């Protein structure tokens with residue numbers, strides 16, 4: 754059973770399909786955990802020239818995506834009554850890990866990609882939410898859609914495989930992940946911390962937690978406001994701040 758269907762409305766379906774047939778998401782698709790379908794509004798045009806955009810009312814430079822092919826395309830997509838429909842735009846709500854977790858609970862998610870010159874305001878009406886992936890402007894919504902498919906798709910059971918744990922990664926419990934090492938123990942004068950080379954698992958667990966707290970305090974102190982912290986974490990942070 755396919756757990757999660759992504760439906761992407763885009764003028765560039767190949768961009769979506771290329772990414773989603775590669776690496777971990779590609780494996781999730783091949784294994785039948787995920788499905789990614791791309792739909793091109795151009796295929797839903799009624800006119801001879803298959804025109805998807807037109808000049809803006811009121812004048813000005815550039816072209817604007819027309820509503821009719823967009824609506825016809827969108828209306829051909831299967832969904833449940835409560836399925837999220839996301840419009841990609843830098844004007845949207847900033848995308849967070851909590852959104853990825855929420856979206857992973859749905860069986861159908863539709864993503865609408867705008868185009869750099871803009872879309873007719875009436876296209877907004879089909880979206881249940883508007884999403885931004887950051888305070889910068891892309892040439893289209895495709896990279897934003899792929900970012901969301903990647904972040905949500907990896908949370909679908911089976912996609913990462915049994916050996917990979919989601920429990921201790923960045924943003925779980927709201928903290929950044931601490932440093933990781935593999936062999937060799939010495940590399941160009943940089944050595945693996947002694948505690949990781951010993952076999953004391955309690956010490957290793959404590960060290961990792963402390964490193965996550967240090968890294969979060971250094972790089973994203975704002976995250977400490979909402980992170981799930983224990984009394985021990987708070988004491989450690991208080992000491993750390995004293996020593997600064």
Ligand code: ADE
Nearest residue numbers: 841842843885886891897
């Ligand atoms: N389309 C263009 N820029 C974008 C952004 N930052 N986030 C989402 N969609 C976009």
